[in-house]
Amino acid sequence: MKSTIIKDTLAITVITLVAGLALGIVKDITADPIMEQEIKAKEEAYKEVYDNADSFGQIVLGEKEQGKMQSFLQENGYEAQQIDEIMEAKDSAGEPVGYAFTVTTSEGYGGDIRFAMGVQEDGTVKGISILAIGETAGLGMRADTEEFKNQFRDKNVEKFIYTKTGAKGEEEIDALSGATITTNAMTNGVNAGLCAFQYMEGGDFE
Numbered sequence: 001m002k003s004t005i006i007k008d009t010l011a012i013t014v015i016t017l018v019a020g021l022a023l024g025i026v027k028d029i030t031a032d033p034i035m036e037q038e039i040k041a042k043e044e045a046y047k048e049v050y051d052n053a054d055s056f057g058q059i060v061l062g063e064k065e066q067g068k069m070q071s072f073l074q075e076n077g078y079e080a081q082q083i084d085e086i087m088e089a090k091d092s093a094g095e096p097v098g099y100a101f102t103v104t105t106s107e108g109y110g111g112d113i114r115f116a117m118g119v120q121e122d123g124t125v126k127g128i129s130i131l132a133i134g135e136t137a138g139l140g141m142r143a144d145t146e147e148f149k150n151q152f153r154d155k156n157v158e159k160f161i162y163t164k165t166g167a168k169g170e171e172e173i174d175a176l177s178g179a180t181i182t183t184n185a186m187t188n189g190v191n192a193g194l195c196a197f198q199y200m201e202g203g204d205f206e
Contacts, residue, residue: 050118140182
């Protein structure tokens with residue numbers, strides 16, 4: 001009996017080790033392709049949100065500067081938003097023409113919404129591209145339609161607001177019917193991107 005228990009324990013241990021090793025190998029094999037797909041998706045998104053830029057160069061802020069930017073966002077009311085990545089958009093001569101930001105907002109109905117947005121040097125929003133969203137089908141998911149996203153495109157305003165009664169001014173965004181929470185999340189996310197743009201324009205980085 002004791003011998004059987006020992007054999008069974010050893011067999012289970014071997015199976016567990018083999019299974020763990022196999023999973024590790026599969027993870028290693030798939031990690032690079034997944035990363036390449038994510039990089040490609042981001043590159044396509046940056047091109048989409050800043051279609052007249054010839055190239056993009058990543059701006060890496062130091063830990064202290066990154067903290068200062070996040071504090072700046074919070075001071076302006078964007079505690080639920082985060083700037084994940086900052087890219088400098090450049091023309092064919094290599095001259096800077098604006099920025100592309102990757103923004104995450106945690107205010108979505110279905111959780112985090114992550115998107116890229118382009119802002120040219122004068123503060124005009126060039127475009128928006130959703131990278132990750134898990135909102136309700138037929139409602140909040142309509143945030144990923146051109147009809148909704150184009151409301152922000154080519155607008156130069158200090159801050160966007162959403163309305164349920166029909167947009168009348170440049171700064172007004174028509175709320176998605178039945179998805180006010182998603183509309184609020186996207187509006188605050190874009191405003192956080194504009195806030196980050198203001199910080200970048202006025203910053204003396206270390």
